[in-house]
Structure formats: structure tokens, C-alpha cells
Amino acid sequence: MIFFYIFIIGIPLLLTLFCINKIRNVKAIKKHGIQTNAIVTHIRLIKYSKGSSDSVTLAYADKAGIWHTAKATTTPGHYKVGNTISLKYQQDKPSRYILNGMLQGQWFLFIFSVLLLAFAIFASYKVNEMVMPGK
Numbered sequence: 001m002i003f004f005y006i007f008i009i010g011i012p013l014l015l016t017l018f019c020i021n022k023i024r025n026v027k028a029i030k031k032h033g034i035q036t037n038a039i040v041t042h043i044r045l046i047k048y049s050k051g052s053s054d055s056v057t058l059a060y061a062d063k064a065g066i067w068h069t070a071k072a073t074t075t076p077g078h079y080k081v082g083n084t085i086s087l088k089y090q091q092d093k094p095s096r097y098i099l100n101g102m103l104q105g106q107w108f109l110f111i112f113s114v115l116l117l118a119f120a121i122f123a124s125y126k127v128n129e130m131v132m133p134g135k
Helices: 002-032 104-131
Strands: 034-048 051-061 067-074 084-089 097-099
Touching: 002 084, 002 097, 002 104, 034 067, 051 084, 067 084, 067 097
Parallel strands: none
Antiparallel strands: 034 051, 034 084, 051 067, 084 097
């Protein structure tokens, strides 16, 4: 029965820890990252049933002059090929980057995972209460 509880609580806990790690990494890059300009090299329109978005491919050079690629999803028609976008990248790993507003989606996932974790703990408590004889 203990494996059931570990499984039920472990998955939301891992999701919560993943979100915390991702938020910390983004905040560290925001604080200590190197600012540069990226050039839009390719735009691909993605159509959904309820709308569309642009998948934008960016190219930027680090301090050593090595070019890296980045991807972002934006509203359709917001950027054109050749436009520049400012981004920050991590000094020791230039392939890790952030754009403005990149942390917004992580907060939603973090709040959802904390609520899921709270529900899993409550559900495990209730299942334990039902299974334990004599109570």
C-alpha cells in the first residue's frame, strides 16, 4: 500500500519540483544572463482549430561569436524575417536563453501542480482512512 501512496504523491511532487527548477533557472538567466539581439530567420504559421500562431526561429551570437538558434511562439504577424528581438542567454551554456515574458506560462503550471499535490495528499489520506480497519 505504501507504493500506492508514493506513486500518488510522487508524481505531483515531481511536477512541482520540475516547475520550481524551471522558474529558478529562468530567474537566474534574467538576473545574470548576457543581453543580446537575435535576428528572426524563419517564420512558420501554425494553425489550430481555434486560431493560429507563429513559430519563430531566431539566430543570435554569443560573446565568442558562435551562432545559436532559438525558437519562440508568438502571435501571427507580430514579427517579420529580419526583425530583431532582445534575449538573454546563460554565459556558460549559451544554448539556454529567455525572451521577455517567458516565465508567464510557468506560473500557471506551478500553481496547477501545487493544487494537484494538495489534492493527492488529501486523496491519499482519505484512501488510507477507508482502508485502515477499526476506525
